[in-house]
Amino acid sequence: MSVYEYIVRTKDLSRVYTMGDTQVRALDNVALDIRRGEYVSIMGPSGSGKSTLFNMIGGLDKPTKGTVFIDEVDMAQLTASELAFLRCRKIGYIFQTFNLIPVMTALENVTLPMVFAGLTTDTAMDKGLGLLKTVGLGDRYDHKPTELSGGQQQRVAVARALANDPAIVLADEPTGNLDLRTGKEIITLLKQMNEEKKVTIISATHDLKMIDVSDRVVWIRDGKIERIEERKDIDIQVGQMEGEEQ
Protein backbone atom coordinates (compact mmCIF):
# COMPACT_ATOMS: atom_id res chain seq x y z
CA MET A 1 0.00 0.00 0.00
CA SER A 2 1.51 3.27 -1.07
CA VAL A 3 1.10 6.64 0.54
CA TYR A 4 2.19 8.41 -2.62
CA GLU A 5 0.27 9.45 -5.67
CA TYR A 6 2.37 8.85 -8.76
CA ILE A 7 2.22 11.37 -11.56
CA VAL A 8 4.62 9.48 -13.81
CA ARG A 9 5.20 5.74 -13.92
CA THR A 10 7.31 3.81 -16.35
CA LYS A 11 7.07 0.07 -16.80
CA ASP A 12 9.67 -2.11 -18.54
CA LEU A 13 10.69 0.96 -20.47
CA SER A 14 13.26 0.25 -23.16
CA ARG A 15 14.52 2.22 -26.10
CA VAL A 16 16.83 0.70 -28.64
CA TYR A 17 18.40 2.87 -31.32
CA THR A 18 19.23 1.04 -34.52
CA MET A 19 21.85 2.52 -36.77
CA GLY A 20 22.70 0.21 -39.62
CA ASP A 21 23.86 -3.04 -38.07
CA THR A 22 24.58 -1.67 -34.62
CA GLN A 23 22.01 -1.43 -31.89
CA VAL A 24 22.29 0.80 -28.86
CA ARG A 25 20.16 -0.09 -25.87
CA ALA A 26 19.80 3.43 -24.46
CA LEU A 27 17.16 2.43 -21.91
CA ASP A 28 16.88 -1.07 -20.53
CA ASN A 29 13.72 -2.09 -18.67
CA VAL A 30 13.43 1.03 -16.60
CA ALA A 31 10.75 1.05 -13.93
CA LEU A 32 10.49 4.44 -12.28
CA ASP A 33 7.68 5.96 -10.24
CA ILE A 34 7.63 9.69 -9.74
CA ARG A 35 5.51 11.21 -7.00
CA ARG A 36 3.29 14.19 -7.55
CA GLY A 37 5.01 17.39 -6.50
CA GLU A 38 8.48 16.02 -5.98
CA TYR A 39 11.76 17.29 -7.36
CA VAL A 40 13.62 14.40 -8.96
CA SER A 41 17.07 14.54 -10.44
CA ILE A 42 18.11 11.90 -12.92
CA MET A 43 21.85 11.66 -12.59
CA GLY A 44 24.30 9.75 -14.67
CA PRO A 45 27.34 10.13 -16.85
CA SER A 46 27.09 11.27 -20.43
CA GLY A 47 25.54 8.61 -22.64
CA SER A 48 23.80 6.84 -19.76
CA GLY A 49 20.34 7.39 -21.23
CA LYS A 50 19.12 10.52 -19.41
CA SER A 51 17.96 12.37 -22.50
CA THR A 52 16.34 9.23 -23.83
CA LEU A 53 14.35 8.90 -20.61
CA PHE A 54 13.47 12.62 -20.81
CA ASN A 55 12.14 12.07 -24.35
CA MET A 56 10.06 9.07 -23.32
CA ILE A 57 8.47 10.74 -20.29
CA GLY A 58 7.83 13.89 -22.28
CA GLY A 59 6.14 12.07 -25.15
CA LEU A 60 8.79 13.32 -27.57
CA ASP A 61 9.73 9.85 -28.80
CA LYS A 62 8.21 6.39 -28.68
CA PRO A 63 9.61 3.55 -26.58
CA THR A 64 10.77 0.38 -28.26
CA LYS A 65 9.16 -1.57 -25.45
CA GLY A 66 7.28 -0.77 -22.26
CA THR A 67 4.93 1.92 -21.13
CA VAL A 68 4.90 5.44 -19.77
CA PHE A 69 1.89 6.38 -17.66
CA ILE A 70 1.17 10.02 -16.99
CA ASP A 71 -1.49 10.28 -14.29
CA GLU A 72 -2.18 6.59 -14.92
CA VAL A 73 -2.92 7.25 -18.61
CA ASP A 74 -0.87 5.12 -21.00
CA MET A 75 0.79 7.61 -23.28
CA ALA A 76 0.84 5.18 -26.21
CA GLN A 77 -2.97 5.23 -26.22
CA LEU A 78 -3.22 8.97 -26.87
CA THR A 79 -4.17 10.35 -30.26
CA ALA A 80 -1.93 12.90 -31.94
CA SER A 81 -4.05 15.79 -30.73
CA GLU A 82 -4.30 14.44 -27.19
CA LEU A 83 -0.54 14.15 -27.17
CA ALA A 84 -0.24 17.74 -28.39
CA PHE A 85 -2.65 18.77 -25.64
CA LEU A 86 -0.52 16.96 -23.08
CA ARG A 87 2.64 18.70 -24.29
CA CYS A 88 0.89 22.03 -24.37
CA ARG A 89 -0.96 22.00 -21.07
CA LYS A 90 0.46 19.37 -18.79
CA ILE A 91 4.21 19.29 -19.37
CA GLY A 92 6.72 22.12 -19.57
CA TYR A 93 10.07 21.45 -21.23
CA ILE A 94 13.46 22.97 -20.50
CA PHE A 95 16.52 22.17 -22.59
CA GLN A 96 20.25 22.48 -22.22
CA THR A 97 20.40 24.70 -25.29
CA PHE A 98 17.42 26.84 -24.16
CA ASN A 99 15.61 26.34 -27.49
CA LEU A 100 13.84 29.67 -27.60
CA ILE A 101 12.33 30.52 -30.98
CA PRO A 102 15.01 32.88 -32.33
CA VAL A 103 12.75 35.23 -34.29
CA MET A 104 10.46 35.87 -31.31
CA THR A 105 10.85 38.18 -28.34
CA ALA A 106 10.99 36.84 -24.80
CA LEU A 107 7.32 37.64 -24.31
CA GLU A 108 6.28 36.03 -27.59
CA ASN A 109 8.21 32.90 -26.64
CA VAL A 110 6.43 32.73 -23.30
CA THR A 111 2.98 33.38 -24.74
CA LEU A 112 3.20 30.90 -27.63
CA PRO A 113 2.10 27.87 -25.55
CA MET A 114 -0.76 29.97 -24.17
CA VAL A 115 -1.86 30.90 -27.69
CA PHE A 116 -1.85 27.21 -28.62
CA ALA A 117 -3.93 26.57 -25.50
CA GLY A 118 -6.53 29.02 -26.74
CA LEU A 119 -5.95 31.99 -24.43
CA THR A 120 -6.78 35.40 -25.85
CA THR A 121 -3.88 37.65 -26.74
CA ASP A 122 -4.53 40.01 -23.83
CA THR A 123 -4.77 37.28 -21.23
CA ALA A 124 -1.66 35.63 -22.60
CA MET A 125 0.29 38.91 -22.57
CA ASP A 126 -0.67 39.67 -18.97
CA LYS A 127 0.20 36.19 -17.82
CA GLY A 128 3.42 36.17 -19.84
CA LEU A 129 4.57 39.46 -18.36
CA GLY A 130 3.79 38.14 -14.90
CA LEU A 131 5.83 35.01 -15.52
CA LEU A 132 8.76 37.02 -16.89
CA LYS A 133 8.63 39.12 -13.72
CA THR A 134 8.64 35.97 -11.62
CA VAL A 135 11.86 34.81 -13.28
CA GLY A 136 13.37 38.27 -12.89
CA LEU A 137 13.13 39.45 -16.50
CA GLY A 138 10.17 41.81 -16.29
CA ASP A 139 12.09 44.54 -18.13
CA ARG A 140 13.43 42.28 -20.88
CA TYR A 141 10.14 41.15 -22.37
CA ASP A 142 10.86 42.82 -25.69
CA HIS A 143 14.31 41.32 -26.19
CA LYS A 144 15.12 38.66 -28.75
CA PRO A 145 17.03 35.58 -27.54
CA THR A 146 20.24 36.82 -29.20
CA GLU A 147 20.02 39.95 -27.05
CA LEU A 148 19.95 37.90 -23.85
CA SER A 149 22.69 36.06 -21.96
CA GLY A 150 22.56 32.29 -21.57
CA GLY A 151 21.23 32.56 -18.04
CA GLN A 152 18.56 35.02 -19.14
CA GLN A 153 17.54 32.80 -22.05
CA GLN A 154 17.16 29.89 -19.67
CA ARG A 155 14.99 32.05 -17.41
CA VAL A 156 12.74 32.81 -20.36
CA ALA A 157 12.63 29.07 -21.04
CA VAL A 158 11.60 28.45 -17.42
CA ALA A 159 8.83 31.05 -17.77
CA ARG A 160 7.72 29.43 -21.03
CA ALA A 161 7.70 25.98 -19.44
CA LEU A 162 5.36 27.31 -16.77
CA ALA A 163 3.09 29.12 -19.24
CA ASN A 164 0.09 26.79 -19.02
CA ASP A 165 0.52 25.85 -15.35
CA PRO A 166 1.81 22.38 -16.14
CA ALA A 167 1.71 19.53 -13.66
CA ILE A 168 5.21 18.49 -14.67
CA VAL A 169 8.31 20.39 -15.71
CA LEU A 170 10.85 18.25 -17.52
CA ALA A 171 14.36 19.57 -17.80
CA ASP A 172 17.28 18.09 -19.71
CA GLU A 173 20.62 19.39 -18.41
CA PRO A 174 19.14 22.82 -17.70
CA THR A 175 22.45 24.06 -16.30
CA GLY A 176 24.65 22.31 -18.86
CA ASN A 177 25.43 25.45 -20.84
CA LEU A 178 25.62 27.85 -17.89
CA ASP A 179 28.44 28.93 -15.62
CA LEU A 180 28.49 27.94 -11.97
CA ARG A 181 26.66 30.97 -10.59
CA THR A 182 24.01 31.21 -13.31
CA GLY A 183 23.48 27.49 -13.07
CA LYS A 184 22.86 27.80 -9.37
CA GLU A 185 20.34 30.58 -10.00
CA ILE A 186 18.38 28.38 -12.40
CA ILE A 187 18.40 25.51 -9.90
CA THR A 188 17.12 27.84 -7.19
CA LEU A 189 14.43 29.13 -9.53
CA LEU A 190 13.29 25.61 -10.37
CA LYS A 191 13.20 24.69 -6.68
CA GLN A 192 11.20 27.84 -5.94
CA MET A 193 8.64 26.95 -8.64
CA ASN A 194 8.51 23.42 -7.26
CA GLU A 195 7.67 24.73 -3.80
CA GLU A 196 5.37 27.61 -4.76
CA LYS A 197 3.45 26.08 -7.65
CA LYS A 198 3.68 22.46 -6.46
CA VAL A 199 4.83 21.49 -9.93
CA THR A 200 6.65 18.19 -10.24
CA ILE A 201 10.19 18.74 -11.50
CA ILE A 202 12.06 16.00 -13.30
CA SER A 203 15.53 17.03 -14.29
CA ALA A 204 18.14 15.02 -16.14
CA THR A 205 21.55 16.32 -15.16
CA HIS A 206 25.08 15.53 -14.21
CA ASP A 207 25.38 18.76 -12.25
CA LEU A 208 26.00 17.79 -8.63
CA LYS A 209 24.65 21.16 -7.47
CA MET A 210 21.23 19.77 -8.31
CA ILE A 211 21.46 17.14 -5.56
CA ASP A 212 20.98 19.75 -2.84
CA VAL A 213 17.46 20.67 -3.93
CA SER A 214 16.27 17.22 -4.97
CA ASP A 215 13.75 15.16 -3.06
CA ARG A 216 15.12 12.09 -4.75
CA VAL A 217 18.05 11.33 -6.98
CA VAL A 218 17.82 8.56 -9.55
CA TRP A 219 21.24 7.35 -10.65
CA ILE A 220 21.30 5.70 -14.03
CA ARG A 221 24.11 3.99 -15.91
CA ASP A 222 24.06 2.20 -19.25
CA GLY A 223 20.31 2.65 -19.52
CA LYS A 224 19.54 1.02 -16.19
CA ILE A 225 18.60 2.47 -12.83
CA GLU A 226 21.57 1.94 -10.56
CA ARG A 227 20.05 3.24 -7.34
CA ILE A 228 17.51 5.75 -6.06
CA GLU A 229 18.39 7.97 -3.13
CA GLU A 230 15.85 9.62 -0.85
CA ARG A 231 16.18 13.08 0.61
CA LYS A 232 17.15 11.82 4.08
CA ASP A 233 20.00 9.73 2.72
CA ILE A 234 21.17 12.64 0.61
CA ASP A 235 21.28 14.94 3.65
CA ILE A 236 23.62 12.54 5.40
CA GLN A 237 25.84 12.33 2.34
CA VAL A 238 25.94 16.07 1.79
CA GLY A 239 26.80 16.45 5.46
CA GLN A 240 29.60 13.95 5.08
CA MET A 241 30.89 15.65 1.95
CA GLU A 242 30.97 18.99 3.67
CA GLY A 243 32.66 17.40 6.69
CA GLU A 244 35.32 15.92 4.50
CA GLU A 245 36.02 19.19 2.79
CA GLN A 246 36.80 21.00 6.01
Added chain:
Amino acid sequence: MSDSQGAGSVLGEPDRAGIQKQIVLPWSRALQMTRENIFVRLGRSAITASGIFLGIAFLSAVLFGAAAANVKARLDLTQLGLEHEQSELQARIVWLAAMSLLVATVGIVNSMLMSVTERYKEIGTMKCLGALDSFIVRLFILEAGVLGILGSVAGAFVGAGIMMLAYIGRIGRGGVLESWTAPALQLGGTDIRLWLAILLATVVGGMLSIAAALYPAWQAAKMPPAAALRSEF
Protein backbone atom coordinates in the same frame (compact mmCIF):
# COMPACT_ATOMS: atom_id res chain seq x y z
CA MET B 1 -13.48 23.03 -17.03
CA SER B 2 -11.59 24.32 -14.06
CA ASP B 3 -9.62 21.16 -13.42
CA SER B 4 -8.22 21.18 -16.93
CA GLN B 5 -5.61 23.57 -15.57
CA GLY B 6 -2.95 23.14 -12.94
CA ALA B 7 -1.95 19.89 -11.33
CA GLY B 8 -5.24 18.19 -12.16
CA SER B 9 -5.60 15.05 -14.21
CA VAL B 10 -3.64 14.86 -17.41
CA LEU B 11 -6.46 14.94 -19.90
CA GLY B 12 -8.89 17.03 -17.96
CA GLU B 13 -12.24 15.29 -17.74
CA PRO B 14 -12.27 11.52 -18.18
CA ASP B 15 -14.24 11.73 -21.41
CA ARG B 16 -12.01 12.54 -24.33
CA ALA B 17 -14.24 14.75 -26.43
CA GLY B 18 -14.19 18.02 -24.46
CA ILE B 19 -13.60 21.22 -26.38
CA GLN B 20 -11.09 22.42 -23.80
CA LYS B 21 -8.66 19.92 -25.27
CA GLN B 22 -8.42 21.82 -28.50
CA ILE B 23 -5.06 23.21 -29.50
CA VAL B 24 -5.28 26.26 -31.74
CA LEU B 25 -3.18 28.60 -33.83
CA PRO B 26 -5.20 31.71 -34.74
CA TRP B 27 -4.57 33.15 -38.20
CA SER B 28 -3.55 36.50 -36.75
CA ARG B 29 -0.73 34.92 -34.77
CA ALA B 30 0.24 32.69 -37.71
CA LEU B 31 0.50 35.74 -39.97
CA GLN B 32 2.50 37.61 -37.36
CA MET B 33 4.91 34.68 -37.10
CA THR B 34 5.19 34.54 -40.89
CA ARG B 35 6.04 38.23 -41.01
CA GLU B 36 8.66 37.83 -38.30
CA ASN B 37 10.18 34.82 -40.04
CA ILE B 38 10.41 36.64 -43.35
CA PHE B 39 11.90 39.84 -41.95
CA VAL B 40 14.25 38.36 -39.40
CA ARG B 41 15.68 35.96 -41.95
CA LEU B 42 15.69 38.52 -44.74
CA GLY B 43 18.69 37.00 -46.50
CA ARG B 44 17.18 33.55 -46.71
CA SER B 45 13.79 35.03 -47.67
CA ALA B 46 15.40 37.05 -50.46
CA ILE B 47 17.12 33.95 -51.84
CA THR B 48 13.85 32.00 -51.77
CA ALA B 49 11.92 34.80 -53.43
CA SER B 50 14.62 35.47 -56.01
CA GLY B 51 14.33 31.94 -57.41
CA ILE B 52 10.71 32.60 -58.22
CA PHE B 53 11.49 36.17 -59.22
CA LEU B 54 13.95 35.11 -61.91
CA GLY B 55 11.71 32.39 -63.27
CA ILE B 56 8.65 34.62 -63.52
CA ALA B 57 10.68 37.58 -64.86
CA PHE B 58 11.97 35.38 -67.66
CA LEU B 59 8.54 33.93 -68.29
CA SER B 60 6.83 37.29 -68.53
CA ALA B 61 9.62 38.59 -70.77
CA VAL B 62 9.01 35.66 -73.11
CA LEU B 63 5.27 36.27 -73.00
CA PHE B 64 5.74 39.96 -73.66
CA GLY B 65 8.03 39.17 -76.57
CA ALA B 66 5.38 36.94 -78.10
CA ALA B 67 2.63 39.53 -77.70
CA ALA B 68 4.85 42.29 -79.06
CA ALA B 69 5.76 40.15 -82.06
CA ASN B 70 2.07 39.77 -82.80
CA VAL B 71 1.60 43.52 -82.62
CA LYS B 72 4.62 44.11 -84.82
CA ALA B 73 3.33 41.63 -87.36
CA ARG B 74 0.04 43.49 -87.49
CA LEU B 75 1.78 46.86 -87.78
CA ASP B 76 3.99 45.55 -90.58
CA LEU B 77 0.96 43.96 -92.22
CA THR B 78 3.05 40.91 -92.85
CA GLN B 79 0.98 38.37 -91.04
CA LEU B 80 -0.51 37.01 -94.27
CA GLY B 81 0.86 33.63 -95.18
CA LEU B 82 2.87 33.37 -92.03
CA GLU B 83 0.73 30.78 -90.28
CA HIS B 84 3.52 28.25 -90.41
CA GLU B 85 6.11 30.63 -88.97
CA GLN B 86 3.65 31.68 -86.26
CA SER B 87 3.09 28.16 -85.04
CA GLU B 88 6.82 27.54 -84.90
CA LEU B 89 7.22 30.67 -82.82
CA GLN B 90 4.39 29.52 -80.60
CA ALA B 91 6.09 26.18 -80.00
CA ARG B 92 9.32 27.92 -79.11
CA ILE B 93 7.52 30.17 -76.65
CA VAL B 94 5.83 27.30 -74.90
CA TRP B 95 9.16 25.54 -74.63
CA LEU B 96 10.88 28.63 -73.23
CA ALA B 97 8.05 29.19 -70.78
CA ALA B 98 8.24 25.61 -69.58
CA MET B 99 12.02 25.85 -69.16
CA SER B 100 11.81 29.06 -67.18
CA LEU B 101 9.23 27.53 -64.85
CA LEU B 102 11.37 24.44 -64.44
CA VAL B 103 14.39 26.54 -63.50
CA ALA B 104 12.29 28.50 -61.04
CA THR B 105 10.93 25.29 -59.54
CA VAL B 106 14.34 23.73 -59.04
CA GLY B 107 15.54 26.90 -57.36
CA ILE B 108 12.58 27.20 -55.05
CA VAL B 109 12.47 23.52 -54.09
CA ASN B 110 16.11 23.81 -53.12
CA SER B 111 15.70 26.92 -51.01
CA MET B 112 12.52 25.60 -49.35
CA LEU B 113 14.33 22.40 -48.43
CA MET B 114 17.08 24.44 -46.86
CA SER B 115 14.77 26.78 -45.04
CA VAL B 116 12.90 23.82 -43.54
CA THR B 117 15.99 21.80 -42.58
CA GLU B 118 17.68 24.71 -40.89
CA ARG B 119 14.57 25.06 -38.72
CA TYR B 120 14.24 21.45 -37.56
CA LYS B 121 15.11 22.39 -34.02
CA GLU B 122 12.56 25.18 -34.01
CA ILE B 123 9.93 22.80 -35.36
CA GLY B 124 10.74 20.30 -32.60
CA THR B 125 10.49 23.05 -30.00
CA MET B 126 7.12 24.21 -31.30
CA LYS B 127 5.82 20.68 -31.08
CA CYS B 128 6.98 20.51 -27.46
CA LEU B 129 4.92 23.64 -26.84
CA GLY B 130 1.89 21.83 -28.20
CA ALA B 131 1.90 22.64 -31.92
CA LEU B 132 0.05 20.16 -34.09
CA ASP B 133 1.77 18.90 -37.23
CA SER B 134 -0.70 20.95 -39.25
CA PHE B 135 0.47 24.20 -37.57
CA ILE B 136 3.99 23.61 -38.82
CA VAL B 137 2.78 22.91 -42.35
CA ARG B 138 0.49 25.93 -42.23
CA LEU B 139 3.30 28.26 -41.18
CA PHE B 140 5.56 27.10 -43.99
CA ILE B 141 2.75 27.36 -46.56
CA LEU B 142 2.01 30.90 -45.46
CA GLU B 143 5.64 31.88 -45.68
CA ALA B 144 6.15 30.20 -49.05
CA GLY B 145 2.94 31.73 -50.38
CA VAL B 146 3.88 35.25 -49.33
CA LEU B 147 7.42 34.93 -50.70
CA GLY B 148 6.14 33.28 -53.88
CA ILE B 149 3.59 36.02 -54.57
CA LEU B 150 6.06 38.81 -53.79
CA GLY B 151 8.73 37.23 -55.99
CA SER B 152 6.26 36.56 -58.80
CA VAL B 153 4.75 40.05 -58.83
CA ALA B 154 8.18 41.68 -58.79
CA GLY B 155 9.38 39.26 -61.47
CA ALA B 156 6.37 39.97 -63.67
CA PHE B 157 6.91 43.71 -63.44
CA VAL B 158 10.64 43.59 -64.07
CA GLY B 159 10.44 41.01 -66.87
CA ALA B 160 7.67 42.82 -68.73
CA GLY B 161 9.22 46.22 -67.94
CA ILE B 162 12.53 45.36 -69.53
CA MET B 163 10.78 44.09 -72.65
CA MET B 164 8.67 47.23 -72.85
CA LEU B 165 11.87 49.28 -72.96
CA ALA B 166 13.38 46.93 -75.52
CA TYR B 167 10.38 47.09 -77.83
CA ILE B 168 9.57 50.77 -77.58
CA GLY B 169 12.04 51.59 -80.38
CA ARG B 170 10.61 48.95 -82.69
CA ILE B 171 6.86 49.22 -82.26
CA GLY B 172 6.54 52.58 -80.52
CA ARG B 173 4.73 53.57 -77.35
CA GLY B 174 1.35 52.68 -78.83
CA GLY B 175 2.54 49.27 -79.92
CA VAL B 176 3.95 48.52 -76.48
CA LEU B 177 0.68 49.43 -74.83
CA GLU B 178 -1.26 47.46 -77.40
CA SER B 179 0.87 44.41 -76.64
CA TRP B 180 -0.81 44.08 -73.25
CA THR B 181 -4.06 43.08 -74.91
CA ALA B 182 -2.45 41.15 -77.75
CA PRO B 183 -2.43 37.35 -77.67
CA ALA B 184 0.75 36.07 -76.00
CA LEU B 185 0.10 32.38 -75.73
CA GLN B 186 -2.18 29.71 -77.06
CA LEU B 187 -3.59 27.29 -74.53
CA GLY B 188 -5.87 24.57 -75.86
CA GLY B 189 -6.68 26.50 -78.97
CA THR B 190 -7.64 29.77 -77.25
CA ASP B 191 -5.52 32.88 -77.35
CA ILE B 192 -4.47 34.17 -73.97
CA ARG B 193 -3.93 37.91 -73.92
CA LEU B 194 -0.68 39.18 -72.43
CA TRP B 195 -2.11 40.72 -69.27
CA LEU B 196 -3.96 37.53 -68.44
CA ALA B 197 -0.96 35.37 -69.29
CA ILE B 198 1.24 37.39 -66.94
CA LEU B 199 -1.41 37.30 -64.22
CA LEU B 200 -1.58 33.53 -64.61
CA ALA B 201 2.21 33.32 -64.45
CA THR B 202 2.16 35.22 -61.16
CA VAL B 203 -0.42 32.88 -59.69
CA VAL B 204 1.54 29.88 -60.94
CA GLY B 205 4.64 31.33 -59.27
CA GLY B 206 2.87 31.53 -55.92
CA MET B 207 1.49 28.01 -56.30
CA LEU B 208 4.87 26.59 -57.26
CA SER B 209 6.37 28.17 -54.19
CA ILE B 210 3.73 26.63 -51.93
CA ALA B 211 4.03 23.27 -53.64
CA ALA B 212 7.77 23.32 -53.12
CA ALA B 213 7.37 23.98 -49.39
CA LEU B 214 4.64 21.43 -48.84
CA TYR B 215 6.65 18.23 -48.96
CA PRO B 216 9.65 19.22 -46.80
CA ALA B 217 7.38 20.97 -44.31
CA TRP B 218 5.13 17.94 -43.98
CA GLN B 219 8.16 15.65 -43.63
CA ALA B 220 9.58 17.81 -40.87
CA ALA B 221 6.23 18.23 -39.13
CA LYS B 222 5.62 14.51 -38.76
CA MET B 223 9.06 13.80 -37.29
CA PRO B 224 8.96 12.88 -33.60
CA PRO B 225 9.99 16.01 -31.67
CA ALA B 226 13.01 14.22 -30.19
CA ALA B 227 14.43 13.61 -33.66
CA ALA B 228 13.74 17.16 -34.80
CA LEU B 229 15.38 18.58 -31.67
CA ARG B 230 18.53 16.52 -32.16
CA SER B 231 19.36 17.96 -35.56
CA GLU B 232 22.36 20.23 -35.64
CA PHE B 233 21.41 23.45 -37.39
